[in-house]
Amino acid sequence: MKRTLAFIGSMVLILALADSRVAVAQEKQALVPLKVQLVVSRHVGDKKISSLPYTLWVTANDKRPTSVRMGVTVPVPSSVVTKEGVETPSYSYRDVGTNIDCQAIGQPDGQFNLEIKLNDSSVSFDSKDSGQALKGIPAFRNFTSNFSILLKDGQTAQYASATDPVSGETLKVDVTVNVLK
Numbered sequence: 001m002k003r004t005l006a007f008i009g010s011m012v013l014i015l016a017l018a019d020s021r022v023a024v025a026q027e028k029q030a031l032v033p034l035k036v037q038l039v040v041s042r043h044v045g046d047k048k049i050s051s052l053p054y055t056l057w058v059t060a061n062d063k064r065p066t067s068v069r070m071g072v073t074v075p076v077p078s079s080v081v082t083k084e085g086v087e088t089p090s091y092s093y094r095d096v097g098t099n100i101d102c103q104a105i106g107q108p109d110g111q112f113n114l115e116i117k118l119n120d121s122s123v124s125f126d127s128k129d130s131g132q133a134l135k136g137i138p139a140f141r142n143f144t145s146n147f148s149i150l151l152k153d154g155q156t157a158q159y160a161s162a163t164d165p166v167s168g169e170t171l172k173v174d175v176t177v178n179v180l181k
Helices: 002-028
Strands: 030-046 047-060 066-084 086-106 112-124 140-149 156-163 170-179
Touching: 030 086, 030 112, 047 066, 047 086, 112 170, 140 156, 140 170
Parallel strands: none
Antiparallel strands: 030 047, 030 170, 066 086, 086 112, 112 140, 156 170
């Protein structure tokens, strides 16, 4: 009987300690509102030719990511149909734009681990940039990045840079995080 009571007492103590550890872990994972800014810029050599800023309101330690979808559907000539001597163009459509998913997890040292998924696509009709032999034929560019970066409040970092093998343009992605108070 004493052993049973001792065992039950030990189990109650273990459960109480486990509950207190869960409560402490939950305190560390408090929801924190953040403003995350991404700037997607394109460069030719040292010259910046475009800069697209995106601002996301992200809640750190939330299980749900914040998503932004910005784009347009572009008609692409696919063929010409001739009917009774009249040429009628036929089109297919393709989505171009930017898709961003961001999730943040607070770290014990005050930094935030930002998980960022970025897909940026664009279309070019300029033959010298697209590598196409004929003007007016579109070339589609696509940049995809899945990245994790540690930043503290107010910090900015360039988290990706890539060069288009056809046009020579360099795409750079800068990210800034700010805690909202």
